[in-house]
Amino acid sequence: MLDQVTENLPSDQYLIINAGNSFDRNSPYTGIAAKYIVRMLGLSGVDVIGIGPTELLLGAGNLKKLLSRSAVEMVSANVPGFLPYIRFNKCGGRCKVLVTSVIDPGVLKTLTVKFKPVPTDPVAAIRKIEKEVDHDLFIVIIHAMDKRIAEIANSCPGIDLVIDGLTHGITKKIDKKTVMPLVMSNRRGQYVSYLDYRPDMKPEFTQPVNLWVSREKTAEDLQIKKLAEKYDKEKNEYGRKLREERLRQKMMKKTPNLYLGYHACESCHPDNVASWRKTRHADALATLVRKGKEHDVECIRCHVTGMDDHDVIGGFSSFEENPWMVNVQCESCHGPGANHVQQPHKNRMKVGRQMDCRHCHTYTTDPGFDFDKKVKIIEHKAVQSTKP
Ligand code: HEC
Ligand code: HEC
Ligand code: HEC
Ligand code: HEC
The missing domain is CATH 1.10.1130.10 (Flavocytochrome C3; Chain A)
Known part of the structure; x- marks a missing residue:
């Protein structure tokens, strides 16, 4: 799916990360969408997904069931019961890339839904992993509001790259003693950002570049295309039933x-x-x-x-x-x-x-x-x- 970027690279030289928070909590179709999205991400070669608030909304049990049918893994350092991190050996073992994700408990308060399991302190969770797991590069997806992202990042000096899991938009930088690039996840997955990193030189990322991904492009893989068609069918069928049922109820109530x-x-x-x-x-x-x-x-x-x-x-x-x-x-x-x-x-x-x-x-x-x-x-x- 990301051929535009990865075309000429051996798979051992790139990592595809999905920030998570992929589901619309207000949509009656989220349950159906989740089933397909998680499988499609697996088929697209995504290496890891960060667990965000809308993934938690599906419920831990459901999420685990979905993951068991997909090739992709989800991580969270501070949601108990999931993989806390994944470490990838890249560039012939010369670069150990440690990836994790956190949810700031503060964002869950705005959602007025009871969450289980409850996320623990994100800063403590990030520091613990940073200390305990040997790595060359530490990437953390943070699901938090703007100001809190900077606070959390600044409390964890060992982070090399922060991915904003919540705010949608184009890339920006956050203040840190050394200025740290911040890649944003983008609205409805229509964009991807990529940046280059050279472990052999002074470790530094280039400014992220944003790409537009059309559904036609993502569906070039036949399996994914089939899933997308199945998804549309199931969702529209469900939508039709839902509409009929609502109309019936309204008639009964003489709306x-x-x-x-x-x-x-x-x-x-x-x-x-x-x-x-x-x-x-x-x-x-x-x-x-x-x-x-x-x-x-x-x-x-x-x-x-x-x-x-x-x-x-x-x-x-x-x-x-x-x-x-x-x-x-x-x-x-x-x-x-x-x-x-x-x-x-x-x-x-x-x-x-x-x-x-x-x-x-x-x-x-x-x-x-x-x-x-x-x-x-x-x-x-x-x-x-x-x-x-
Ligand atoms: C997207 C939401 C939205 C839509 C669509 C919308 N309005 Fe409004 N309307 C508002 C809001 C918010 C205010 C009050 C804020 C303001 O003063 O602009 C308002 C104010 C008004 C007022 C009182 C202010 C005045 O002009 O005296 C009138 C009348 C009105 N709208 C009529 C309409 C009509 C007619 C339409 C359709 C052609 C319409 N609105 C479409 C949101 C909307
Ligand atoms: C929950 C309500 C909601 C649903 C569901 C929804 N939209 Fe929208 N859509 C919006 C709103 C609100 C905006 C304007 C937001 C903005 O541009 O900042 C928008 C803007 C857009 C735009 C123009 C801006 C852009 O992002 O490119 C497109 C295209 C669009 N929607 C397509 C879709 C498609 C396709 C779907 C179904 C997959 C969809 N929308 C479902 C509310 C919705
Ligand atoms: C029924 C759904 C709906 C409601 C209610 C609604 N919007 Fe929108 N709004 C949309 C959609 C859909 C678009 C995108 C339309 C497009 O570009 O095709 C949009 C676009 C906009 C845009 C232009 C794009 C942007 O984000 O700058 C503004 C501004 C906006 N809405 C403000 C409001 C405000 C303020 C209210 C409440 C007073 C409101 N809307 C209520 C659906 C809605
Ligand atoms: C027959 C004339 C008439 C028609 C048709 C009409 N309005 Fe009004 N509207 C008024 C008058 C008169 C007021 C001022 C009411 C008052 O201040 O007591 C008003 C006030 C409003 C206000 C301001 C409400 C407030 O309390 O400030 C909105 C919003 C509004 N109309 C929306 C609409 C919309 C939407 C439609 C179409 C569905 C519509 N109107 C059709 C006459 C009309």
């Missing part, structure tokens, strides 16, 4: 149909509609179409309006049923509008808040989400009040 679509807002809020049209929300479906993903149940729910609403029907359900509910429209953030349009003063719409964004701008799809900054980008206030 009201209150979604209208943005045309219903236009008469009274023409300026808001006009400026919303200029935001990326208004073209969110086109983005999926460009990727050939508009029928993928895993993708569509955040690129349309009201699909995951459990209380009210009328949100997007299919292209046949209500194609006018595509894209991220007004009612994604303001809630369904049928009562409001009848008596606007009496039935107020809710004004979008952080919570309303987080449904789609999740920990996985938009980890660095900053409400105050992003809300300015989607500004769609009426220039002059046109409200009657």
Whole structure:
């Protein structure tokens, strides 16, 4: 899969590391995805994966079961019960590369889910391995927020390279007495970073380079391609059943149909509609179409309006049923509008808040989400009040 980089190198001269945190905890398809992803990573020649918060969410038992069916290993220095590290002998035994991973218990608090097993102190765990295991090079994947990454790294002077397991984006450096490169994992695995290291010279890494990996490229291996197809089939079948079941429950509860679509807002809020049209929300479906993903149940729910609403029907359900509910429209953030349009003063719409964004701008799809900054980008206030 990484032929672009590894093509001319003997396998004894490179190491492929996956930072982990690969699963979307909000997705109903995570269980299915995990099954396939772990196997695909094994087939892709990944040498080691760092256990991150979303791997823990699968549960230790499930994770072990998945690993037993894959060629890849997962490590964590501070999650009890897993391999604490792996040491690779590279360059004809001239370079012993020690790789481990930690989770800062602080990040788990933000997830409001009870984790088992509970991670221990990351700094103590890293130091212990560094002291006890002979090595030439020490690579640590750290799952922690920005500032904590620097704190943890600076408390462990023996680390040669830190991989940021949480923040998505392009490479940056963190402060350390000797400036240490920091490779970031990237959004949805669409990028890989690589850097060169020469053990024979003064041990130093080059600045990391980022590569775009398309699914077509990763699927050039026939086995992986087959798995990807199987995954799509299983997921879409599950999605269809899930949708039918939800619809059935809503019918039984006599759930009201209150979604209208943005045309219903236009008469009274023409300026808001006009400026919303200029935001990326208004073209969110086109983005999926460009990727050939508009029928993928895993993708569509955040690129349309009201699909995951459990209380009210009328949100997007299919292209046949209500194609006018595509894209991220007004009612994604303001809630369904049928009562409001009848008596606007009496039935107020809710004004979008952080919570309303987080449904789609999740920990996985938009980890660095900053409400105050992003809300300015989607500004769609009426220039002059046109409200009657
Ligand atoms: C018949 C006219 C009319 C239609 C149609 C209409 N609105 Fe309104 N909207 C109003 C009026 C009037 C107000 C001011 C309400 C008030 O301040 O009491 C308002 C206020 C709002 C507010 C501000 C809420 C607040 O409390 O500050 C939002 C958001 C909103 N509308 C969204 C929508 C959306 C979304 C639609 C389409 C589904 C829509 N409106 C359709 C008349 C309308
Ligand atoms: C129904 C899901 C959904 C909701 C709710 C939602 N967004 Fe988005 N948002 C998206 C999608 C999907 C895109 C990408 C659209 C594209 O480029 O095709 C996006 C893109 C954006 C962008 C442009 C890209 C970027 O990240 O800079 C901003 C800004 C943004 N959203 C802000 C917000 C804010 C603020 C809220 C809450 C008030 C919010 N969104 C609520 C789905 C959503
Ligand atoms: C949980 C909600 C959610 C799901 C599920 C989701 N997206 Fe998005 N998507 C977003 C949001 C939010 C953005 C805007 C975030 C940003 O650009 O910072 C976005 C942006 C994008 C973009 C444009 C920016 C980029 O990263 O290149 C593409 C392409 C995209 N999504 C494709 C997909 C595909 C393909 C799937 C299914 C595998 C998918 N999305 C599933 C919420 C989601
Ligand atoms: C991605 C989420 C999102 C979408 C989509 C969205 N809004 Fe809003 N809207 C907000 C937020 C957040 C605020 C309050 C923040 C602000 O002042 O910009 C707001 C404010 C408003 C207001 C009150 C401010 C004013 O102009 O007086 C109106 C009215 C409104 N939106 C109407 C609409 C209409 C109509 C649409 C669809 C064409 C729409 N919104 C789409 C999030 C959204």
